[in-house]
Amino acid sequence: MKTTTLKKRIRQEASQVNIPDVSLNIISKLEKLEKPYIVETVKPNNRHFRLTMTLSISALLILFLSFGYIQLNQTDPISDDTIIEAVVLSSMTSTSISTSYLSYDDETILLAYGDHDDDTTIFENETTHLAKYLNVLENLLATSNQYRFYKERISAIKNQYIANFETTNLANETSTYTLSYKVNKINDGIYQLKGSITSNEETFQIEITYNILTKSILTKTYQNENEYVMVSYEQVNQTYVYAISHYINDQVEESAEISFDDLTEINLNFMSGAASGAYQFQIGMNENNEKFLSIQYQVNRRQGQIEITLSEDKKMYYITVTPQNGQSFVITKTRGQKQNS
């Protein structure tokens, strides 16, 4: 008898064995388990985010709006998909932005107005820190496929919460976030949430002030008091606007504004010293079913398109720049993503 035949017969006979069903007994025991938390769960969600939320670089703003809602109304907003998306995406964005700002010493980013003679020079000079924003945007946009979110209330501590969530990036790598916070009422209509958020072994302190009447939110994310990121949020007509500022020693080093009013694109404007730029980001899918970032840029009189894909080993960005009426060229940049596995 061949070994494969023997194995097949063993498996066949084993498959016919009637396995005793003790699952109900176990479930009954599980129900009696003491739960340290009140757990509210949303299972993996496979539907696409609305880009409205995908674009929200609000950095915890809406997230804490939702938490304020919990505190104020004693209801569970986590069943509301909009809030879940806001929680996941804004927290992810906030952390990415903060990580980027606080990790890079050099100034910006993307294309900037300057005295460059040609596009190649611009990009060679100005894309040095492109990855700073690419990490943020690829996380935001690529998470559109799937995310997981869990919120827990620590029942032993009044008004203390923990939220956990996982997101994916352009390479379908997973990042895990843990947010711990406590809700305090400052005065009528104003609440402050203080805590920390951890992802990829980086932990930031966060402070959020939420004004119910104006529906405005201000967040501060930092690792030390000398360097921090402030994000404010407001809705102007149908446009959502997020203003982000990076402070060092209480001086603004860099600021950016993210805005969007439909589900198709993110607008990013930034200023850093004398440099500034304006961009529109979208996510695309190539013929190999791989995601890429598509960016329309307009800087001074120059405009064109950038496509950003990942190298096979996911460690590099391939940045293809196509100036209007110009020749395409490719730049590679190291990809700074760190993922939980």
Added chain:
Amino acid sequence: MKIKDIIFEFKHQNYKNFDTFYRLTERQVYFAIVTISKDQDVTKDLMQDTYMKFIEKIDQFNDQLSVYAYLTTIGRNLAINEYNRRKRDIHDEQIFDYIPSPNKVDENEGILDILDTLDDIKRDIVVMHVINDLKFREIAKVLTMPLGTVQWHYHEAIKILKEKVGDVL
């Protein structure tokens, strides 16, 4: 739903998909235990204990490991502990009922019965590899045994089984 997602839920005290998890793993847990306990009632109890222990220690479970190997380890350890406890409690004559005779083969037996004629290590390795689909390196971890030794026992077991199965089938 993927088993990884269910475990993620377990880690957050959410057991609503336990039944799915049970259906995905019951066979591995059952065979890990029954090959040692030889008793349906004991196996049923130990299956419950295995899952409860898995849940209670879920924070210690590394997502990179095979959940099947992990459950097998728990079930097997519980079964061995129970076996040893019974061995102490039960009179020597009675315990022989739990231990199959190494040469016992008769024409009415199936292959699973013939498996019981192997020594404990060989039988466990065959069950874990062939029935429970564990990789040799996973079995080596469960048994805390070098990989080469596991493979040697497996091949020896297959040789023995081929001979014995050939005798009766």
